[in-house]
Amino acid sequence: xxxxxxxxxxxxxxxxxxxxxxxxxxxxxxxxxxxxxxxxxxxxxxxxxxxxxxxxxxxxxxxxxxxxxxxxxxxxxxxxxxxxxxxxxxxxxxxxxxxxxxxxxxxxxxxxxxxxxxxxxxxxxxxxxxxxxxxxxxxxxxxxxxxxxxxxxxxxxxxxxxxxxxxxxxxxxxxxxxxxxxxxxxxxxxxxxxxxxxxxxxxxxxxxxxxxxxxxxxxxxxxxx
Amino acid sequence: xxxxxxxxxxxxxxxxxxxxxxxxxxxxxxxxxxxxxxxxxxxxxxxxxxxxxxxxxxxxxxxxxxxxxxxxxxxxxxxxxxxxxxxxxxxxxxxxxxxxxxxxxxxxxxxxxxxxxxxxxxxxxxxxxxxxxxxxxxxxxxxxxxxxxxxxxxxxxxxxxxxxxxxxxxxxxxxxxxxxxxxxxxxxxxxxxxxxxxxxxxxxxxxxxxxxxxxxxxxxxxxxx
DNA sequence: AAAAAAATCCCGTTTTCCCCCTATTTTTTT
DNA sequence: AAAAAAATAGGGGGAAAACGGGATTTTTTT
Numbered sequence: 001x002x003x004x005x006x007x008x009x010x011x012x013x014x015x016x017x018x019x020x021x022x023x024x025x026x027x028x029x030x031x032x033x034x035x036x037x038x039x040x041x042x043x044x045x046x047x048x049x050x051x052x053x054x055x056x057x058x059x060x061x062x063x064x065x066x067x068x069x070x071x072x073x074x075x076x077x078x079x080x081x082x083x084x085x086x087x088x089x090x091x092x093x094x095x096x097x098x099x100x101x102x103x104x105x106x107x108x109x110x111x112x113x114x115x116x117x118x119x120x121x122x123x124x125x126x127x128x129x130x131x132x133x134x135x136x137x138x139x140x141x142x143x144x145x146x147x148x149x150x151x152x153x154x155x156x157x158x159x160x161x162x163x164x165x166x167x168x169x170x171x172x173x174x175x176x177x178x179x180x181x182x183x184x185x186x187x188x189x190x191x192x193x194x195x196x197x198x199x200x201x202x203x204x205x206x207x208x209x210x211x212x213x214x215x216x217x218x219x220x221x222x223x224x225x
Numbered sequence: 226x227x228x229x230x231x232x233x234x235x236x237x238x239x240x241x242x243x244x245x246x247x248x249x250x251x252x253x254x255x256x257x258x259x260x261x262x263x264x265x266x267x268x269x270x271x272x273x274x275x276x277x278x279x280x281x282x283x284x285x286x287x288x289x290x291x292x293x294x295x296x297x298x299x300x301x302x303x304x305x306x307x308x309x310x311x312x313x314x315x316x317x318x319x320x321x322x323x324x325x326x327x328x329x330x331x332x333x334x335x336x337x338x339x340x341x342x343x344x345x346x347x348x349x350x351x352x353x354x355x356x357x358x359x360x361x362x363x364x365x366x367x368x369x370x371x372x373x374x375x376x377x378x379x380x381x382x383x384x385x386x387x388x389x390x391x392x393x394x395x396x397x398x399x400x401x402x403x404x405x406x407x408x409x410x411x412x413x414x415x416x417x418x419x420x421x422x423x424x425x426x427x428x429x430x431x432x433x434x435x436x437x438x439x440x441x442x443x444x445x446x447x448x449x450x
Numbered sequence: 451a452a453a454a455a456a457a458t459c460c461c462g463t464t465t466t467c468c469c470c471c472t473a474t475t476t477t478t479t480t
Numbered sequence: 481a482a483a484a485a486a487a488t489a490g491g492g493g494g495a496a497a498a499c500g501g502g503a504t505t506t507t508t509t510t
Contacts (some may be wrong), residue, residue, distance in 0.1 A: 018343070119344075141314035143364050176441070182465090197487090200468070215444075416460080418461080422491080
C-alpha cells in the first residue's frame with residue numbers, strides 16, 4: 001500500500017509557525033515525501049508554488065495576503081495538475097463548497113491524525129478526492145437533502161401528465177407564459193370560446209381558480225421556468 | 226491505526242458463491258474480524274442478520290429475493306446501529322443515492338483492493354461514511370453542481386429588494402398567491418384604487434404586464450413558493 | 451428646510467378573466 | 481360497435497384586471 005508513495009514533493013502554506021513546523025515534521029516522517037518549501041503568506045505562496053512546482057500543496061484556508069480559497073483557485077487555474085489539500089479548523093459549509101468548486105483534491109480538518117494526512121496525500125496523488133470523515137459526512141448529507149428536495153418536485157411533473165391532456169398542457173403553458181386568451185386562440189387557430197372552455201376545464205381539473213395559481217402549478221410542473 | 230479493530234463481526238450477503246468466498250477470505254485475513262455468516266439471498270439475509278446481530282454487513286446491491294437497497298433499508302430500520310457497506314459493480318448514481326438515503330455507511334466498488342475493504346470497515350466502525358474514491362468523486366461533483374444551480378437563483382432574490390419597496394413586495398406576494406385586488410385591499414386596509422395603482426406601478430417597474438409574469442417573477446424572487 | 455420618493459386616494463374605459471349554458475366532431479378506450 | 485374522453489364551436493354576463501388620467505399625504509433623503 002505504501003509502494004505508491006515515491007518522491008512526492010510538497011509545499012506547505014500555513015501562517016502559524018508552530019503549526020507549520022509541526023505539519024512539516026509530520027509530513028517528513030512519511031517515507032518518500034519531501035517538503036520543498038513552506039510559507040505563511042498567500043501571495044508569497046503562489047510565487048513559491050509556481051517556481052517549485054510541487055506535486056501537492058497543503059494549504060491553510062485562513063492565511064494572510066490572499067485567502068486560501070483564492071490561492072487554491074489560482075493554483076488550479078495555472079497548474080491544474082498540482083493537487084491542493086485544504087487544511088481547516090472547522091467544517092464550515094461555505095468553505096467546503098467553495099474549495100471543492102475551485103477544484104481542490106482534499107479537505108482536511110486540523111484535528112486529523114498523521115495517518116489521515118498520509119492517506120489524503122496518497123489519495124490525491126491517485127487522482128482521488130480526499131475529505132476528512134466529518135467533511136465527507138456533511139457533503140453526503142447535503143447531497144441527500146438536495147436530491148430529495150429535487151425528487152419532490154418531480155412528483156408534480158408526473159402528475160401533470162396524468163391529469164392533463166396534451167392540449168391542456170399546451171394551453172396551460174401558454175397561459176403561464178402570460179399570453180391572453182385572444183392571443184392563444186389566434187396562435188392555436190381555435191376560437192376564443194374554445195380557449196375559454198379549455199381554461200375553465202383546466203381550472204376545474206386542477207381545482208385552481210385563478211391565473212396566479214395556474215402559473216405556480218405550471219412552474220412546479222416544469223411547463224415553464 | 227489497526228488497534229481500533231477488535232473483534233468486529235461481519236455478515237456477507239452476495240449471491241455469487243465464488244465472489245462471496247473470495248470476499249470472505251479477504252475479510253478473514255484482516256486481523257480482528259470474524260465472519261459470522263454468509264448468504265446469497267436478500268430475504269434470508271434479513272433473518273441471518275437479525276439473529277446474529279453483526280457489527281457490519283457487507284451487502285451486494287444486486288441479489289435475488291430482495292434487492293440490496295431494500296435489505297439495507299430494513300436493516301437500518303430495525304437495527305440502526307448495524308453498519309451496512311454496499312458492494313456494487315458500477316458507480317450507478319441512482320443506486321448510490323438510494324443507498325445513502327436509506328442510511329448505509331459505506332459504498333464500495335467491487336474492483337477495490339483489500340486495503341480499501343479494510344479501510345471501509347474501520348471507517349464505518351468509527352461512525353464515518355466510507356465511499357470508494359470514484360463514488361466519492363461523483364457525489365462531490367454532484368454536490369457542487371447542485372449548489373451552483375441554487376446560487377444562480379439567488380441573484381433574482383437580491384434584485385427584488387433593490388427595485389421594489391417593502392409595500393410593493395408585500396402586494397406582489399399577495400397577487401402571486403392568487404388573491405384578487407379586492408381581497409388584498411381589504412386585507413391591507415387600503416382602498417381598491419390604491420391596490421390598482423400599486424399593481425400598475427409594480428408592473429411598470431418590472432416591465433411585466435400580466436399576472437402570469439408577476440407570478441413567475443415572484444417565484445424567482447422567492448416571495449412565494 | 452427642501453426635495454425626492456413612497457404610499458395613499460379617486461374615476462372612467464377597455465380588455466380580459468371566469469363562470470354559466472348547450473352542442474358537434476374527432477379521438478381514444480372498452 | 482358502443483361508450484367515453486377530448487377537442488372543437490358558440491353565446492351571455494358579471495367580476496376583475498389593466499390602463500389612462502390627476503391628486504394628496506407621509507416618509508425618507510439630501
